[in-house]
Amino acid sequence: MSDIRSLALACRDAVPLLATLDTSAKRALLRDMADSLQRRVNNVLAANARDMQEAKDKGVQGAMLDRLRLDDARVASIAQALREVAGLPDPVGVVTRSETLANGVLVERVRIPLGVVAMIYEARPNVTADAAALCLMAGNAVMLRGGSEAIHSNRAIAAALHEALRAHGLPEAAVTLVEDLSREAMVALLQLSDIIDLAIPRGGEGLIRFVTEHARVPVIKHYKGVCHLYVDRAADLGLALNLLIDGKTSRPGVCNALETLLVHRDVAASFLPRAAAALGERGVALRGDEATRALVPEASAADEDDYAAEFLDLIIAIRVVDSVEDAIAHIRRYGSDHTEVIATSDELTAQRFVQSLRSAVVMVNASSRFSDGGQLGLGAEIGISTTRLHAYGPMGAESLTIERFVVRGAGQVRHPESRLD
Amino acid sequence: MSDIRSLALACRDAVPLLATLDTSAKRALLRDMADSLQRRVNNVLAANARDMQEAKDKGVQGAMLDRLRLDDARVASIAQALREVAGLPDPVGVVTRSETLANGVLVERVRIPLGVVAMIYEARPNVTADAAALCLMAGNAVMLRGGSEAIHSNRAIAAALHEALRAHGLPEAAVTLVEDLSREAMVALLQLSDIIDLAIPRGGEGLIRFVTEHARVPVIKHYKGVCHLYVDRAADLGLALNLLIDGKTSRPGVCNALETLLVHRDVAASFLPRAAAALGERGVALRGDEATRALVPEASAADEDDYAAEFLDLIIAIRVVDSVEDAIAHIRRYGSDHTEVIATSDELTAQRFVQSLRSAVVMVNASSRFSDGGQLGLGAEIGISTTRLHAYGPMGAESLTIERFVVRGAGQVRHPESRLD
Numbered sequence: 001m002s003d004i005r006s007l008a009l010a011c012r013d014a015v016p017l018l019a020t021l022d023t024s025a026k027r028a029l030l031r032d033m034a035d036s037l038q039r040r041v042n043n044v045l046a047a048n049a050r051d052m053q054e055a056k057d058k059g060v061q062g063a064m065l066d067r068l069r070l071d072d073a074r075v076a077s078i079a080q081a082l083r084e085v086a087g088l089p090d091p092v093g094v095v096t097r098s099e100t101l102a103n104g105v106l107v108e109r110v111r112i113p114l115g116v117v118a119m120i121y122e123a124r125p126n127v128t129a130d131a132a133a134l135c136l137m138a139g140n141a142v143m144l145r146g147g148s149e150a151i152h153s154n155r156a157i158a159a160a161l162h163e164a165l166r167a168h169g170l171p172e173a174a175v176t177l178v179e180d181l182s183r184e185a186m187v188a189l190l191q192l193s194d195i196i197d198l199a200i201p202r203g204g205e206g207l208i209r210f211v212t213e214h215a216r217v218p219v220i221k222h223y224k225g226v227c228h229l230y231v232d233r234a235a236d237l238g239l240a241l242n243l244l245i246d247g248k249t250s251r252p253g254v255c256n257a258l259e260t261l262l263v264h265r266d267v268a269a270s271f272l273p274r275a276a277a278a279l280g281e282r283g284v285a286l287r288g289d290e291a292t293r294a295l296v297p298e299a300s301a302a303d304e305d306d307y308a309a310e311f312l313d314l315i316i317a318i319r320v321v322d323s324v325e326d327a328i329a330h331i332r333r334y335g336s337d338h339t340e341v342i343a344t345s346d347e348l349t350a351q352r353f354v355q356s357l358r359s360a361v362v363m364v365n366a367s368s369r370f371s372d373g374g375q376l377g378l379g380a381e382i383g384i385s386t387t388r389l390h391a392y393g394p395m396g397a398e399s400l401t402i403e404r405f406v407v408r409g410a411g412q413v414r415h416p417e418s419r420l421d
Numbered sequence: 422m423s424d425i426r427s428l429a430l431a432c433r434d435a436v437p438l439l440a441t442l443d444t445s446a447k448r449a450l451l452r453d454m455a456d457s458l459q460r461r462v463n464n465v466l467a468a469n470a471r472d473m474q475e476a477k478d479k480g481v482q483g484a485m486l487d488r489l490r491l492d493d494a495r496v497a498s499i500a501q502a503l504r505e506v507a508g509l510p511d512p513v514g515v516v517t518r519s520e521t522l523a524n525g526v527l528v529e530r531v532r533i534p535l536g537v538v539a540m541i542y543e544a545r546p547n548v549t550a551d552a553a554a555l556c557l558m559a560g561n562a563v564m565l566r567g568g569s570e571a572i573h574s575n576r577a578i579a580a581a582l583h584e585a586l587r588a589h590g591l592p593e594a595a596v597t598l599v600e601d602l603s604r605e606a607m608v609a610l611l612q613l614s615d616i617i618d619l620a621i622p623r624g625g626e627g628l629i630r631f632v633t634e635h636a637r638v639p640v641i642k643h644y645k646g647v648c649h650l651y652v653d654r655a656a657d658l659g660l661a662l663n664l665l666i667d668g669k670t671s672r673p674g675v676c677n678a679l680e681t682l683l684v685h686r687d688v689a690a691s692f693l694p695r696a697a698a699a700l701g702e703r704g705v706a707l708r709g710d711e712a713t714r715a716l717v718p719e720a721s722a723a724d725e726d727d728y729a730a731e732f733l734d735l736i737i738a739i740r741v742v743d744s745v746e747d748a749i750a751h752i753r754r755y756g757s758d759h760t761e762v763i764a765t766s767d768e769l770t771a772q773r774f775v776q777s778l779r780s781a782v783v784m785v786n787a788s789s790r791f792s793d794g795g796q797l798g799l800g801a802e803i804g805i806s807t808t809r810l811h812a813y814g815p816m817g818a819e820s821l822t823i824e825r826f827v828v829r830g831a832g833q834v835r836h837p838e839s840r841l842d
Contacts (some may be wrong), residue, residue: 015779016753016777019775019776019779020777027455032589038479063804066825095731099798101796101797101798103741105787105791107797112808113779114809115779115809163704168492169436172491193633197809197810198809198810208613212614213639216634218639218640218808218810219639220810223522234437236832237586238832238841238842239832239842240830241841242832242834242839242841243832243834244842245834245839245840245841246834246836246839246840248836249832249839250835250836250839251836258735278841281422311817319509332437350829354827355440355441355443356437358533358534358825359825360438360538360825360826361825361826361827361828362825362826362827362828362832363828363829364827364828364829364830364833364835365829365832366828366829366832366833367828367833367834367835367839369834369835369836370526370830370833370835371826371827371828375522375835376522376826377520377522377528385640386795387538388535388618388619388823389535389618389619389639389641389810389811389823390810390811392823392824392825392827393825393826399519400813402782402809402810402813403813404779404781404782404783404784404790404814405423405781405783405797405814405815406775406780406782406783406784407783407784407785407787407791407792407797408771408784408785408786408787409784409785409788409791410660410787411659411660411663411664411786411787412784412786412788412791413656413663413667413671413672413788413790414667414671414785414788414790414796415667415789415790416670418663418664418666418667418670418671419666419667420659420662420666421659421662421663
């Protein structure tokens with residue numbers, strides 16, 4: 001796998017150039033990438049048609065085929081996303097803390113790029129442009145290892161990005177598309193601990209497990225969301241119903257969709273039948289415990305697997321609980337530390353819920369669907385980290401940098417006896 | 422290795438308790454740990470005498486034996502370090518950012534503990550208490566895997582910490598000393614990706630490599646410091662000499678000591694003979710390139726290995742360079758991204774040096790020996806990260822936490838059509 005190593009070394013060689021680009025140069029680059037992509041829309045669509053045909057020939061269908069598909073509007077929206085990243089604040093060079101110590105030394109914490117980021121993802125071709133843009137805005141070079149289903153689309157998108165890099169006098173290797181999609185090449189990539197500063201796998205359980213098992217480089221996982229809504233006995237039930245419908249039905253196939261509903265026993269009789277009716281109207285299948293099924297006979301019986309499931313579909317698991325503590329215990333046991341929601345008007349209960357859970361995002365009286373970098377004010381996201389290190393929850397451009405120390409003195413030494421003057 | 426798994430599960434069970442301890446409870450716990458350690462000083466010294474005897478029997482000597490040795494003063498200083506950590510600001514619960522979005526949703530970033538930290542270290546027994554204290558102050562449980570040479574000392578120190586945990590009604594497993602020091606047990610520990618949130622290896626190349634190869638949990642390395650001083654042509658040479666003597670001779674065995682001196686050609690003739698005399702007086706052996714040896718005949722010839730070496734001893738590698746760019750290129754090639762120093766009065770040159778290097782700590786006109794959590798205002802450190810992720814450079818209690826999102830709304834949903842009321 002010396003090829004992968006050579007590719008990665010070329011990618012790393014771009015790092016010093018990228019790290020010192022000023023904000024306006026990065027913005028111009030990203031806008032030119034957007035223009036280049038739109039100019040090449042026909043190439044991109046032709047490549048995508050090839051991917052679609054090959055996928056259909058392999059029997060791919062439904063949501064997976066839809067994620068792969070590009071059209072004029074989707075390419076325009078990928079270009080628009082590049083322009084939006086170009087408009088984000090530049091995280092590089094930001095001084096996050098500054099302190100003058102007693103000895104007169106000035107200690108600053110300053111953001112610098114991570115270096116080389118390896119993005120490992122599955123079907124959606126938009127990730128190729130999105131990830132490249134966020135990495136570049138944060139001064140990083142990037143190795144993109146997408147799924148084989150999207151290889152033609154990814155190649156066409158990367159060609160558009162490369163055109164803009166060339167026009168700016170930057171090496172194409174700054175955005176390197178890995179075209180060897182063998183497992184051996186992926187393993188080789190994940191073991192380049194002297195070159196790759198961070199690997200971000202974004203995908204299903206198989207991909208995440210493979211990366212975790214083989215990586216010798218730091219990994220931040222973007223893994224599943226088994227998101228919960230707990231309807232407390234002090235909840236405004238109308239509000240809770242809105243959160244439930246938004247969380248479960250507005251886009252069931254994404255990681256911040258709700259998967260499990262927990263309802264306090266005291267409000268179960270007034271809430272569950274209404275909730276079941278509203279969910280049923282929207283085609284959601286219900287799976288509940290005995291207490292739920294006593295109130296909502298149309299629910300089928302939930303088993304352990306249902307409570308641990310990320311359905312990504314119009315299915316919801318339901319359980320009646322005796323207290324907020326029971327809800328917390330359930331979430332600790334079955335959750336994935338992604339996003340949890342409580343509906344309550346009781347501030348103390350809300351605090352207990354927030355403080356007792358260690359999920360990346362905890363919401364009080366707001367929809368789980370806000371658990372997204374764009375929605376939470378980061379501007380754009382490279383994904384949602386479920387690794388409790390470096391970045392936890394939605395990751396924006398800033399999460400692709402690291403704070404380091406810059407210290408300025410006037411000749412201070414630690415041991416006075418070192419002074420010769 | 423089911424034993425390691427059971428130990429780790431018990432350790433993790435302490436996490437919810439520790440995460441919700443308030444600041445005063447944590448401070449009282451750490452102070453009681455200090456008292457307990459001082460009460461048990463005789464046990465600790467007796468245990469240490471056993472370690473020392475066994476080490477001597479194995480032929481251990483010199484600096485390594487000294488690092489292992491405890492006496493009354495050293496135990497008092499470990500206790501004092503516990504009290505100092507007790508006085509640090511509590512990082513848990515700190516709101517680092519707060520923003521109300523256009524839709525009225527309040528988005529906060531709040532620090533929470535990482536969870537379970539596995540500390541893997543070598544001889545010094547003080548790390549047992551220091552690491553436990555910082556982990557606890559940040560609300561984490563900790564697995565301590567020290568070196569076999571210090572096992573009796575570590576056990577005696579852990580017993581003192583456990584006494585205080587019991588007195589506070591907390592499980593001893595919150596601070597778990599791993600007593601199975603086999604390689605198999607270490608591998609088992611490093612693969613508990615469902616339990617351990619972070620492993621911090623702190624030691625030599627062999628340990629770091631072993632951990633990197635076997636870990637399935639996130640790792641932040643505390644690796645070597647090949648620290649450079651670059652004396653620019655615009656340097657105040659007296660100031661530069663002070664930095665050189667402090668960096669090289671005040672404590673040569675630590676990671677923030679200088680290992681390589683780079684001198685601009687224009688000042689080499691005036692600086693190097695003075696520097697060589699001062700270093701020579703302090704017993705430092707010089708290894709230089711040809712230009713150095715022309716000015717300083719007592720220097721032996723430096724080879725490639727000398728420039729990459731972390732001597733941790735009274736040896737220094739020297740090279741004459743033609744420009745700040747040459748110095749930067751040398752550091753990029755041979756450095757370990759730990760700490761670099763420039764001595765210059767030229768602000769533009771200083772900026773170029775700072776911006777072109779990606780080391781964790783870059784100093785302008787200040788000694789490399791300040792590259793230390795205590796010296797840089799963190800209060801105490803668990804070590805110095807050379808991993809460019811999560812924390813880079815000195816890591817204090819705050820680096821043992823992670824920011825998560827807490828979102829508060831009044832029933833906001835992402836898609837208006839989800840509203841039923």
